Amino acid sequence: MPEAVRIQQEDFSQDEEIAALKLSSQRMGGIATFIGCARDFSEGRSVSEISFEAYGSMALAEMHKLRAEAIARFGLLDARIVHRVTTVRAGDNIVFIAAGAEHRAPAFEACRWMIDELKQRVPIWKKEITAQGDSWVTPHP
Numbered sequence: 001m002p003e004a005v006r007i008q009q010e011d012f013s014q015d016e017e018i019a020a021l022k023l024s025s026q027r028m029g030g031i032a033t034f035i036g037c038a039r040d041f042s043e044g045r046s047v048s049e050i051s052f053e054a055y056g057s058m059a060l061a062e063m064h065k066l067r068a069e070a071i072a073r074f075g076l077l078d079a080r081i082v083h084r085v086t087t088v089r090a091g092d093n094i095v096f097i098a099a100g101a102e103h104r105a106p107a108f109e110a111c112r113w114m115i116d117e118l119k120q121r122v123p124i125w126k127k128e129i130t131a132q133g134d135s136w137v138t139p140h141p
Contacts, residue, residue, distance in 0.1 A: 004079065005063045007054055007124075009086040012096050017080050021100045024078035030104035032111035034097040040090035042137075045130045051087040052094065055123040059083075062122045066114060074110035076101050081114065083124055 001020040014035060022028060038050050067079045082096040095118070099110035126137045 002082075004081070005060065005067050006082045007056060007060055007063070007085050008082065009084060011084070011093055012082045014096060017082065017096055017098055021078050021080055021098050024100065027102050028077050028100045029102050030107040031098060031100045032104070032107040033099075034095075034111050034115050035093055036095040036115070038088045038090050038092045038094055042128055045128075045132055047090070047128045047130055049087050049089055049129040050094075051127045051129065052083075052085045053125050053127075054083070054085045056085075059123050063118070066117055066121065069117075070099065070110045070114050074099065074101065074106040074113070076106065076110055079110065079114065081118065083118070083122070085124065087129075 001023065014033065018031060018033065021031060040047055063081050067081055070076055070079050076099050078100045080096065080098040084094055088094060095115070097111055097114045099107045099114065101107040101110065127134055128137060
């Protein structure tokens with residue numbers, strides 16, 4: 001099974017990620033997932049591609065910290081975070097977040113918290129490629 005927290009170029013399989021999550025506990029009664037996908041439109045412009053870059057070791061360390069915090073904060077049984085660092089086109093997968101808990105409420109809450117925190121804390125940047133030129137999306141960390 002792949003690691004629970006990863007940065008990778010290739011696409012991920014939500015089915016494989018969920019199967020790996022389920023293996024961690026038979027008490028899991030609720031799994032909430034989030035998949036971020038590339039859009040073809042942003043801020044009034046058509047987007048042909050989005051390129052993602054990361055400060056690799058720092059981004060991965062922060063993602064591991066984020067997972068551990070979510071497990072502790074929401075009482076999760078397990079969690080998974082996968083982010084792609086590559087160039088994607090509209091409809092392609094970018095990020096996968098999953099939270100597994102005994103009940104649905106903490107799974108939903110943790111899943112939303114993890115993606116919101118990831119976008120704020122993890123040093124991954126995106127550049128939108130448009131007919132008008134390339135532009136980096138407002139950076140966060």
